[in-house]
Amino acid sequence: MNTALIAFFAYIVDKFVGEFTVITHPVIFIGRYISWFEKKFYKNTFQRGLVLAVSTLGLTYVAIWLLETLLSSLPHGISIFISIVIASMFLAHHMLYHSVLDVINSSVPKEKIKYLVSRDTEDMDDHEIYKACIETYTENINDGVIAPLFYLLLFGLKGLIIFKAISTLDSMVGYKNERYSHFGTAGARLDDIVGWIPARISALLIYLAAKGSYSFNTLKKYASGHESPNSGWPIAAAGLAFHLKLGGPTRYFGAIKNKPYLGDGSLPLTQQDVCNVLTLHSKIDYIVLGSMAAMITFLWLIQ
Structure with a gap:
């Protein structure tokens, strides 16, 4: 019950408050360790990347253990309040929504979009900017909202923060390029594993929220074309629901990657498509909060 209440109110805090800019985000410390390890011990081998992954998760676990030990020594109400604040910092729907909105409302969208994506942005036209906005938003419904919430509900703060450590590993070294082809493999595979179920839940949520009318087989056909076993699901779900053609040729690290199209719409994409x-x-938000409220009510009734 406590974990469900923490998740419910953390989601509300994220929805109405968003990021706490006066507090250094814990993910920054995880990222600093990954950067330090790479600088000191980088070698493009699977073994060296595995050491990075194991040490990152080990140090994160120790930090969580210390945090939970501290919280257990506090009065119950204060412990719950602090847990809600901490959990809300790892949910990012508010920030994600407003970051994409800032791009399409900006007079210099090309400058704004480069802070949201890993793809090359220098030569983007309007269509590519709008495509990046939609793909970033839908993919991160899973990575920044549903997956962390899923592991929070299952395992408490421990599950939430360990998931974010894995996600941070993948976002920093999980690229299929010359530098990270082996070094980033362990982090990328861990991210594939922990994101598998949440990605499909995210696709279902998009289907319900957008009142989709496509079949599961159609969604699976498009989603399976993505090189990631997870990222294609929420992107394809949105592409099909809004009749958009996402994916396609995209520039990364100076080279064009010919990704398959996700969705059945026409090109080019427009600002209205993003809106x-x-x-x-x-x-x-309302589907998630309603579902958690029903869960909390059920848990309360069976106590």
């Missing part, structure tokens, strides 16, 4: 997809924001 349509952003209507998912409040709808998904």
Whole structure:
């Protein structure tokens, strides 16, 4: 019950407050360790990357153990309050929504989008900017919202923060390029594993929120075309629901990657397409909060 209440109120805090800019985000410390390890011990081998992954998760676990020990020594109400604040810092729907909104409302969208994506942005046209906005938003519904919430509900703060450590590993070294082809493999595979179930839940939420009318087999066909076993699901779900053609040729690290198309719409994409997809924001929030409220009520009734 306590974990469900923490998750419910953490989601509300993220929805109405968003990021706490006066507090250094814990993920920054994880990222600093990964950067330090890479600088000191980088070698493009699977074994060296595995050491990075194991040491990152080990240090994260020790930090969580210390945190939980401290929280257990506090009065119960204060412990719950602090846990809610901490948990809300690892949910990012508010920030994600407003970051994408800032891009499409900016007079210099190309400058804004480069802070949200790993793809090359220098030569982007409007269509590519709008495509990046939609793909970033939908993919991160899983990575930044549903997956952390899923592991928070299952395992408490421990599950939430360990998931974010894995996600940070993948976002920093999990690229299939010359530098990280082996070094980033362990982190990338861990991210694939922990993201498998949440990615499909995210696709279902998008389907429900957008009142999709496509079949599971159609979704699976498009989603399976993505090189990631997870990222394609929420992106394809949005592409099909809003009749958009996402994916396709995209430039990374100076080279064009010919990704398959995800969705059945026409090109080019427009600013209105981005606005349509952003209507998912409040709808998904209400579905998630309603589902958690029902869960809490059920747990209370059976106590």
